[in-house]
Amino acid sequence: AQTVTQSQPEMSVQEAETVTLSCTYDTSESDYYLFWYKQPPSRQMILVIRQEAYKQQNATENRFSVNFQKAAKSFSLKISDSQLGDAAMYFCAYRDAGNMLTFGGGTRLMVKP
Amino acid sequence: DTGVSQDPRHKITKRGQNVTFRCDPISEHNRLYWYRQTLGQGPEFLTYFQNEAQLEKSRLLSDRFSAERPKGSFSTLEIQRTEQGDSAMYLCASSLDGGIRETQYFGPGTRLTVL
Numbered sequence: 001a002q003t004v005t006q007s008q009p010e011m012s013v014q015e016a017e018t019v020t021l022s023c024t025y026d027t028s029e030s031d032y033y034l035f036w037y038k039q040p041p042s043r044q045m046i047l048v049i050r051q052e053a054y055k056q057q058n059a060t061e062n063r064f065s066v067n068f069q070k071a072a073k074s075f076s077l078k079i080s081d082s083q084l085g086d087a088a089m090y091f092c093a094y095r096d097a098g099n100m101l102t103f104g105g106g107t108r109l110m111v112k113p
Numbered sequence: 114d115t116g117v118s119q120d121p122r123h124k125i126t127k128r129g130q131n132v133t134f135r136c137d138p139i140s141e142h143n144r145l146y147w148y149r150q151t152l153g154q155g156p157e158f159l160t161y162f163q164n165e166a167q168l169e170k171s172r173l174l175s176d177r178f179s180a181e182r183p184k185g186s187f188s189t190l191e192i193q194r195t196e197q198g199d200s201a202m203y204l205c206a207s208s209l210d211g212g213i214r215e216t217q218y219f220g221p222g223t224r225l226t227v228l
Contacts, residue, residue: 004155033214044117044221045156045204052214091155099169100146101206101217103155 002027004094006104013082014112020067021077021107023092030054032096034068034075039106040088048090051075079109087111115139117207117220125226126195133191134223138207145188146217147180148204149173156204162188163210195227 004025013019025034036048051059051068058066063083067076079086092104118137126132138145143164148156159178160170164185174180177195182188192199202224206217 035216037219045219047216047218050216093155097212099144099161100158100171101148101156102158105155106153 002029002094002096002098002102004092004102004104006090006092006107008107009105010108010110012110012112013079013086015082015084017082018078018080019082019109021079021090021092021109023075023077023104025073025075025092025094025102025104027073027094027096029096032094034066035093035095035101036064036066036075036077037091037093037103038086038088039091040085045091049077082111084111084113117205117218119203119205119220119223121223122221123224123226125228127228128197129194131191131193132195132225133189134203134225136188136190136205136207136220138187138205139218142207142209142218143185144208144210144215144217145182146206146208147188147190148206150202150204150222151200159190192225195225197227200225200227 032053034051037045039045049061063080089106093101120135146161147159150156162182177193180190202222204222205220208215208217
């Protein structure tokens, strides 16, 4: 079974600084997708960024980028120029042809003004 | 595009009662997923539908749980004889079948508290 691990239960960053959230996963599949979802307090989960496993180029979405290391099974999220609105739970998720998402335990990101 | 909606947003019930939740997916999405999220944890898969067919169920989905998606539109999740361990956030997500490329979009969730 696939597993996703987020080793940082909490992270803190100063406003306008850069922070990196870690995620590792375990799979025997070669074709899969990885996702980062953001869940603000009492609000719904929204997709931040996704990465296709067969693409070597790291995905970027504005201030959000990933560092995808397929051999190491690592998928970290970098948030640049952190804003107060970035404060949330961040979940790393994995999906292969099995359809459902497998989530990590989450990292709570706090942004200090 | 109105997004995925869920009703109710909060439900408090007494142990032993039955509860039913509803999910309305994004209109053109043919896949619908249910997940459960306990406090401080990531969501865990429960079941999913392709159109009206329920194609996969997790071992987490005990006999007290039943889900339906009549006519392939909205879905309901019913929990019979609720237990305190059922207290959680129940999330619904929908997607357009795109093979491995598909992306799931989540609703706001229904928070269930069993007293």
